[in-house]
Amino acid sequence: MEKIILSEKDPNFKNEIASQPGAEAFMRCFTCGTCTASCPVAEVHEEYDPRKIIRMAMLGMREEVLSSDILWMCSRCYTCHALCPQNVKFTDVISVLRGMAIKEGHVPAERQEEAKELDKAVQEIRCLLIDNKLHPGKKKADKIRSRIEDALKDKW
Ligand code: SF4
Ligand code: SF4
Structure with missing residues (x-):
């Protein structure tokens, strides 16, 4: 340590x-x-x-x-x-x-807002996953993948 x-x-x-x-x-x-x-x-x-x-x-x-x-x-x-x-x-x-x-310049000024957007995306993906567990379907699975892909594109 x-x-x-x-x-x-x-x-x-x-x-x-x-x-x-x-x-x-x-x-x-x-x-x-x-x-x-x-x-x-x-x-x-x-x-x-x-x-x-x-x-x-x-x-x-x-x-x-x-x-x-x-x-x-x-x-x-x-x-x-x-x-x-x-x-x-x-x-x-x-x-x-x-x-x-x-x-103090450790991260860009936009980081606070980007963090909020990311948290929103995580909650959205979580809800989609739960819905897919309750009512599975290919369309829903594709929607989850697409939402994750979108979140991955968001820059930090
Ligand atoms: S719960 Fe509150 S008092 Fe306890 S460690 Fe966390 S911040 Fe400190
Ligand atoms: S309990 Fe929630 S608000 Fe508190 S540190 Fe963990 S994630 Fe952050």
């Missing part, structure tokens, strides 16, 4: 996050892990861990957090938001971190 040298990190990073609308309660996190345990993305992605993102931010790991692809894995489903005993509102914290990542 990589050693963290705190003197090389940014002690003000956590204050900057907490000063943004929606992330005011971010420092209340007491690492209970409810967010990670309830997160549908963490269930399928071994590196995705909302509690870890908060710890890294608290430790001032600005570059590591803001440049990470992991930041864009959250589907903004609000499950962690609803269950957090400290009312940290992680979904809003993610939005703040994404905004900072854009502002």
